[in-house]
Amino acid sequence: xxxxxxxxxxxxxxxxxxxxxxxxxxxxxxxxxxxxxxxxxxxxxxxxxxxxxxxxxxxxxxxxxxxxxxxxxxxxxxxxxxxxxxxxxxxxxxxxxxxxxxxxxxxxxxxxxxxxxxxxxxxxxxxxxxxxxxxxxxxxxxxxxxxxxxxx
Amino acid sequence: xxxxxxxxxxxxxxxxxxxxxxxxxxxxxxxxxxxxxxxxxxxxxxxxxxxxxxxxxxxxxxxxxxxxxxxxxxxxxxxx
Numbered sequence: 001x002x003x004x005x006x007x008x009x010x011x012x013x014x015x016x017x018x019x020x021x022x023x024x025x026x027x028x029x030x031x032x033x034x035x036x037x038x039x040x041x042x043x044x045x046x047x048x049x050x051x052x053x054x055x056x057x058x059x060x061x062x063x064x065x066x067x068x069x070x071x072x073x074x075x076x077x078x079x080x081x082x083x084x085x086x087x088x089x090x091x092x093x094x095x096x097x098x099x100x101x102x103x104x105x106x107x108x109x110x111x112x113x114x115x116x117x118x119x120x121x122x123x124x125x126x127x128x129x130x131x132x133x134x135x136x137x138x139x140x141x142x143x144x145x146x147x148x149x150x151x152x
Numbered sequence: 153x154x155x156x157x158x159x160x161x162x163x164x165x166x167x168x169x170x171x172x173x174x175x176x177x178x179x180x181x182x183x184x185x186x187x188x189x190x191x192x193x194x195x196x197x198x199x200x201x202x203x204x205x206x207x208x209x210x211x212x213x214x215x216x217x218x219x220x221x222x223x224x225x226x227x228x229x230x231x232x
Contacts, residue, residue, distance in 0.1 A: 113209070115198065
């Protein structure tokens with residue numbers, strides 16, 4: 001079983017066929033192709049997307065339906081082809097694909113990128129970060145209700 | 153901002169090296185062809201937004217992460 005030393009989680013052992021393959025990387029990390037999805041009991045429901053090529057590169061994600069149960073996934077025909085998914089219909093989250101949203105920890109509070117979710121073909125673990133075409137989803141969706149100042 | 157009206161098939165030139173062709177005008181979308189020097193990156197604005205967001209999201213500090221976990225757990229527990 002191969003293993004990989006990571007900055008956030010120490011040494012990870014993993015099955016070779018459990019790695020996600022991003023054939024085009026992710027925007028900003030175009031040459032990073034292989035990632036593992038990690039979850040831990042004490043950080044549920046977070047899922048970590050850890051690069052197998054850069055020990056420091058790790059995205060914090062959530063299943064997109066945990067952020068927005070009504071999330072409407074639309075995948076362009078180019079992205080469907082990239083993921084080896086049938087082009088005649090849109091994929092179903094949970095049945096055909098995993099759909100994760102990448103979180104950013106901003107000073108004003110954590111945000112989720114709903115404009116550009118990570119979509120993984122469950123059948124072959126091919127993955128890509130899509131940009132949902134013609135959508136009103138934000139790339140900085142506030143994850144927690146904005147904390148309002150309390151006046152005393 | 154300079155505004156120009158163009159019809160399908162017409163071209164706009166920027167300097168000597170950049171050519172923008174209005175290839176197709178649909179009901180709600182326009183297809184644009186761009187010819188530019190190879191070293192000049194051409195990307196949709198959303199791609200830049202996503203790239204900048206990814207760079208900000210990558211490799212968060214452990215303290216920010218543990219803070220997030222602590223704040224998320226009450227939210228998570230309310231969901232079945």
